[in-house]
Structures are given as C-alpha cells and as structure tokens.
Amino acid sequence: MSLRIYNTLSGKVEEFVPINPPKVLIYTCGVTVYDDSHVGHGRSLIVFDVFRRFLEHLGYQVKFVRNFTDVDDKIINRAKQECTDFMTIADRYIARYYVDMENIRVRPADVEPRVTEHIPEIIEVIQKLVEKGYAYVVEGDVYFSVKKFKDYGKLSKRDIEELIAGARVEPSEKKRDPLDFALWKASKAGEPAWDSPWGKGRPGWHTECVAMVFKHLGETIDIHGGGLDLVFPHHENEIAQAEAITGKPFARYWMHNGLVTVGGQKMSKSLGNYVTLREVYTKYHPDVLRLLVLFTHYRSPLDFSWEKMEETLKAYERLKNAIEDLELLKKLQVVESKEGGTHPLYEQVKEFEENFYASLSDDFNTPEALSHVYKLVGELNKVKNKAYSEGKITDRELSAYEFASKSLLNTMKKIFGLLEDLYPECKVERVVERELEAGQVFDEKLIQILIEARNIARKEKVFKVADYIRDKLKELGIVLEDTPAGTKWKKREGA
RNA sequence: GGCGACGUGGCCGAGCGGUUAGGCGGGGGACUGCAAAUCCCCUUUACGGCGGUUCGAAUCCGCCCGUCGCCUCCA
Numbered sequence: 001m002s003l004r005i006y007n008t009l010s011g012k013v014e015e016f017v018p019i020n021p022p023k024v025l026i027y028t029c030g031v032t033v034y035d036d037s038h039v040g041h042g043r044s045l046i047v048f049d050v051f052r053r054f055l056e057h058l059g060y061q062v063k064f065v066r067n068f069t070d071v072d073d074k075i076i077n078r079a080k081q082e083c084t085d086f087m088t089i090a091d092r093y094i095a096r097y098y099v100d101m102e103n104i105r106v107r108p109a110d111v112e113p114r115v116t117e118h119i120p121e122i123i124e125v126i127q128k129l130v131e132k133g134y135a136y137v138v139e140g141d142v143y144f145s146v147k148k149f150k151d152y153g154k155l156s157k158r159d160i161e162e163l164i165a166g167a168r169v170e171p172s173e174k175k176r177d178p179l180d181f182a183l184w185k186a187s188k189a190g191e192p193a194w195d196s197p198w199g200k201g202r203p204g205w206h207t208e209c210v211a212m213v214f215k216h217l218g219e220t221i222d223i224h225g226g227g228l229d230l231v232f233p234h235h236e237n238e239i240a241q242a243e244a245i246t247g248k249p250f251a252r253y254w255m256h257n258g259l260v261t262v263g264g265q266k267m268s269k270s271l272g273n274y275v276t277l278r279e280v281y282t283k284y285h286p287d288v289l290r291l292l293v294l295f296t297h298y299r300s301p302l303d304f305s306w307e308k309m310e311e312t313l314k315a316y317e318r319l320k321n322a323i324e325d326l327e328l329l330k331k332l333q334v335v336e337s338k339e340g341g342t343h344p345l346y347e348q349v350k351e352f353e354e355n356f357y358a359s360l361s362d363d364f365n366t367p368e369a370l371s372h373v374y375k376l377v378g379e380l381n382k383v384k385n386k387a388y389s390e391g392k393i394t395d396r397e398l399s400a401y402e403f404a405s406k407s408l409l410n411t412m413k414k415i416f417g418l419l420e421d422l423y424p425e426c427k428v429e430r431v432v433e434r435e436l437e438a439g440q441v442f443d444e445k446l447i448q449i450l451i452e453a454r455n456i457a458r459k460e461k462v463f464k465v466a467d468y469i470r471d472k473l474k475e476l477g478i479v480l481e482d483t484p485a486g487t488k489w490k491k492r493e494g495a
Numbered sequence: 496g497g498c499g500a501c502g503u504g505g506c507c508g509a510g511c512g513g514u515u516a517g518g519c520g521g522g523g524g525a526c527u528g529c530a531a532a533u534c535c536c537c538u539u540u541a542c543g544g545c546g547g548u549u550c551g552a553a554u555c556c557g558c559c560c561g562u563c564g565c566c567u568c569c570a
Binding site: 011028029030031032037038040041042043044045047072073074156157158159162163165205225226227228229230231232233234256257258259260261264265266267268269270295296297299300301303307308310311312314315317318321322325359365367368370371372373374375378381382384385386388389458461463466467470479480481482483484488 | 497498499500501506507508509510515516517518519520525526527528529530531532533534535562563564565566567568569570
C-alpha cells in the first residue's frame with residue numbers, strides 16, 4: 001500500500017515516492033533554545049516522531065535531522081537579563097529540552113546540529129549566494145535579494161508584487177528592498193561574533209537550516225517539516241537560498257503540522273497563553289499528551305485545555321486496561337473450550353492492523369487509526385466481560401486475548417510510542433518523574449498486604465474497614481478495583 | 496487589506512458524492528457488599544446560512560455569516 005501525504009508545495013495530497021529508496025531523508029526545524037518548550041513545540045515534535053516511526057515500520061531507512069537554533073536575539077537578550085553569556089543560556093535550555101523529550105518519549109533525531117557548530121558551513125552558503133549574485137553586502141551585513149529569485153513565494157503561495165506592496169518600509173534600513181532578508185549580521189558590541197569575509201558577525205536565522213541540510217543530508221531531501229507558522233517567511237527563504245545555489249528542488253515534500261491553540265488563539269510566548277511540556281508531564285502520564293496529539297489530525301489546529309487532558313486520560317486508561325487486564329484474566333479459572341476453530345479475535349486483529357496502517361498511509365490520519373484501535377479495544381473488552389461474568393475463561397479465549405492484547409500493545413509501542421511501561425524490554429531511568437509519584441513513597445509489598453487485609457475485612461463483611469482502606473489509598477493516588485480475578489491496584493495517571 | 500484554512504450530534508473530533516468513524520459526557524440496565532472496571536440499550540432529521548449542480552451532497556459550485564492562521568520573531 002502506498003503512502004500518501006499532503007505536500008504544502010503543491011497544496012495536494014500526493015503519493016510519497018522517495019528519491020533514493022529505501023532511504024528517506026527528513027529535516028525538521030527544531031527549537032530556539034531560550035526558554036522551556038511548550039505544548040505547541042511538543043505537538044510538532046510528537047507528530048514527526050510518530051511519522052518517523054511509521055516510515056521505519058514501512059521499511060524505510062530514515063535519516064532524520066532536527067536542529068537547535070542556539071544563537072539568536074532572544075537568546076542574547078535572555079543572557080543580558082541574566083548577566084551571563086548566550087552559550088550558558090543555550091546549553092541550559094538544550095539540557096532541559098532533552099529532559100522534556102525523554103519524558104514525552106520523543107526519540108532523538110539521528111543528527112541534532114547546533115548553529116554554533118556550523119558557522120563555517122553557513123558562511124560557505126552565504127558566500128556562494130554572494131558569488132552567484134543573489135546576495136549583497138552592506139556595511140558588514142549580507143542580504144538575500146528576493147527579487148533575484150524568480151520562484152519566490154511558491155511555497156506560501158504569495159505573489160512577490162503583493163508582498164512588496166504590503167511590506168513595511170523601515171527608515172534606517174540597509175536593505176535595498178524591504179523583502180530582502182539578512183543572511184549575516186554585523187555584530188554589535190558585546191554580542192557573539194564570528195570572523196567572516198564580511199567582518200565579525202553572526203548568521204541570520206534562515207541560512208542555518210540550508211547549511212545543515214546540505215551538510216548532513218544533501219542538496220535535495222525527501223521531506224522537510226515544521227510548524228505551519230514556519231511556512232512564511234522561514235521555509236520560503238530556505239527554498240530561495242538552497243535553490244538559488246543548486247538549481248534543484250530543496251525538498252520534495254513539505255509537511256506542516258497545525259498549530260496548538262488555547263481558547264482558539266495560537267499558543268505562543270508572546271501571548272503568554274502557553275503551557276510548558278514540563279507542566280503537562282509532571283501532572284499527567286506523558287502518554288496522555290501523546291494520545292491527545294494523535295487524536296487530532298496533524299494538519300488541523302489543536303485546542304489545548306486541561307479538560308481535554310482529563311478526557312484523554314479516560315480514553316488512555318481504557319486502552320491501557322484492555323491490554324493489561326490480560327494478567328487478571330490469567331488468574332481466573334481456565335477451562336477447556338468445547339468450541340473448535342479460531343477465535344474471532346484473530347481475524348479482528350488482522351482487520352485492525354490492515355485498517356490501522358491504511359489510515360496512517362492516508363495522509364497520516366492518526367485519529368482514524370485510533371478509531372480502529374478503539375474498535376479492537378471494544379472486542380477485547382467483550383471477551384473480558386464474558387469471562388468476568390462467568391467467573392472463568394476458556395483456554396481458547398485466553399490465548400486469543402493474549403494474542404490480541406500483545407499485538408495491539410506492540411503496535412502502540414512501535415508506532416505511537418505509547419504504553420512503553422507495559423511489559424518493558426528495558427528499564428529506563430528518567431530524569432524527571434511525575435509530581436504525582438514524587439510524594440509516593442510506597443512499597444508494592446505493603447500495598448499487597450493492605451489489599452489482603454481489606455479482602456479479609458470484606459469476607460467478614462466489615463465494609464467500613466474495607467472502604468476506609470480503599471479511600472485512603474485513593475488519596476495517595478492508588479486505585480483499587482475488585483474483579484472476579486482478585487483485586488487490581490493501579491496508580492492514577494493524571495493530576 | 497492580501498493570501499490560506501476552517502465551521503460536524505451535549506463537548507472533542509474523523510469523514511469530503513450514496514453504505515459504522517472514534518473518544519469524552521449524560522440516561523437506563525447487567526455485574527458488584529458498595530465502588531471501580533467492563534458489557535448491553537438509549538442520547539436515531541449531526542453536518543453555519545441561503546441558493547445551485549446531481550437520481551442522490553456534510554461531502555462539488557456560488558454568495559453570505561462567523562472563527563482562526565500567515566503577511567514581524569515563532570513548532
């Protein structure tokens with residue numbers, strides 16, 4: 001089955017054909033490290049993380065590059081405020097970014113280049129542009145001459161004449177044309193600076209991605225991604241620079257994720273309506289955020305709210321219960337089945353997998369894929385319900401349940417990066433644990449003793465004591481559920 | 496103002512020419528000591544408005560209303 005994705009460049013859903021299969025080269029614009037990442041960044045990161053996993057599942061050898069912008073005005077300003085140097089700020093937020101990524105289960109890219117480590121490459125790109133006549137030098141600054149690049153506007157569907165008409169004209173501008181953008185900025189006193197053919201200075205924002213793509217991936221890549229807000233001017237400017245130099249398409253497919261909003265307004269630093277990733281994953285299990293992102297198509301806007309987190313938590317627990325309750329079913333009396341043939345669950349798993357991957361192949365339709373997940377969850381639960389109400393399970397049902405729940409779990413882990421805590425292959429120490437867990441100094445054996453004591457009380461019909469134990473444990477974030485297969489306990493996954 | 500996108504049942508959110516989305520919530524029932532979990536049933540003119548195309552439209556076209564994004568840094 002072929003993968004189809006929406007290409008911003010053509011404005012259409014297209015069949016995905018890599019340049020050099022099975023290799024797929026992807027670049028996405030990473031964050032500017034001047035503060036903690038918020039849910040808006042998180043969405044983009046999660047979307048491309050899952051998309052990458054899906055490509056790998058399809059058999060592609062993905063080389064994924066995501067950069068850090070570690071020198072820019074905001075970082076410099078922050079450093080001034082804190083009376084320190086920009087590198088201290090950048091290093092700090094890169095470290096914090098990695099903590100965030102570890103917590104929300106976003107895998108590192110194959111290459112994670114920093115601007116400050118690519119100054120020679122950036123200078124080289126600028127030099128070529130100057131040589132080819134696309135860029136000009138004014139008092140130590142270098143600007144790209146937009147008018148010289150005839151295709152300018154093809155990604156963002158803008159007409160160059162209209163842009164000129166609408167452009168702000170700033171009085172002390174060194175640019176020849178208001179549309180031109182800076183490739184190199186002469187440094188002011190006290191600011192970070194590198195030597196260049198045009199004197200001491202630092203790169204403008206738009207060149208770094210071009211230089212990094214050229215260095216780590218090549219002149220033409222398969223997919224270039226990022227948030228929708230980067231289409232103009234950032235990605236438009238990347239295309240102008242790269243294609244001015246090579247004369248070849250810079251990226252075949254441009255993928256842009258929709259923005260995160262709060263009450264309908266874009267989540268952003270400047271509006272102050274942002275929620276940091278850290279805030280989210282210290283309150284809720286990180287899977288809940290991933291699921292929240294996946295429940296909306298990647299190109300649609302996503303309105304964030306804590307109410308929605310709470311809703312998603314419920315949905316998450318339903319998925320998790322269906323899978324982990326296999327262990328409870330195993331504790332029931334297992335009887336021999338009198339029925340022959342394979343259990344319907346096997347066929348349902350097969351259908352699920354076909355539908356699931358078909359949805360992802362159709363412009364990465366994760367919400368539709370999730371609808372198939374929940375259909376399977378329903379089938380699993382029917383089997384569970386039957387077993388609970390009968391107080392026993394047949395060997396045929398149990399093995400089908402085991403097969404189906406494990407299949408589903410594997411798919412969730414592999415593609416969506418969910419439920420990695422269940423039947424873990426390796427124990428991962430995470431730098432930040434949830435607040436929820438921070439105060440929970442409890443021992444599983446002690447909980448087990450309390451549960452046994454409570455069950456004795458229940459047997460003796462001393463329900464006051466039984467309920468007291470359950471209520472008090474709940475206050476500690478431990479939920480008890482009595483089932484025909486015994487008492488199950490679990491931690492609450494949300495605030 | 497220019498360009499682009501969107502308006503779906505109580506809420507969230509897929510679908511984009513005829514056939515089930517899915518999640519969350521609400522009501523009833525089964526199970527349970529009670530909860531919780533789970534199942535079953537109900538919430539059976541859902542597709543912003545008005546026109547048009549079509550045998551047939553939430554899905555295509557036009558106009559209108561409303562919301563948002565980009566046009567400055569931004570994932």
